[in-house]
Amino acid sequence: MKSKKIRLPDLVGKGYRDFWNFKGRYRVCKGSRGSKKSKTTALFFIYSMMKYPGANLLVVRKVYRTLKDSCFTDLKWAINRLKVNDYWSIKESPLEITYIPTGQKILFRGLN
Numbered sequence: 001m002k003s004k005k006i007r008l009p010d011l012v013g014k015g016y017r018d019f020w021n022f023k024g025r026y027r028v029c030k031g032s033r034g035s036k037k038s039k040t041t042a043l044f045f046i047y048s049m050m051k052y053p054g055a056n057l058l059v060v061r062k063v064y065r066t067l068k069d070s071c072f073t074d075l076k077w078a079i080n081r082l083k084v085n086d087y088w089s090i091k092e093s094p095l096e097i098t099y100i101p102t103g104q105k106i107l108f109r110g111l112n
Helices: 008-012 017-021 037-051 068-081
Strands: 057-061 088-092 095-099 104-110
Touching: 008 037, 017 037, 037 068, 037 104, 057 068, 068 088, 068 095, 068 104
Parallel strands: 057 104
Antiparallel strands: 088 095, 095 104
């Protein structure tokens, strides 16, 4: 797999430096509708999983069937935006995204 260089500030956009660089335990992303919260968060999680090989991600929503059109779609978008498609395996049944080099997983669950 060929190495690719990207510049994260160009992809993330303005206004999210504090969110991206925060080192505390809980990360809060505030903003109004259309402020790129979901997209920025998706970029952050894909980038972080690639950076930290011991990390996995569990995405939870109240109702499972709402995951595909929201969180799952945003994470697929982030993978495409970062141009790292070759490193990820995406399954839609059940919803699951795997980072191929390490086997890390993004799992999706509903509380219903």
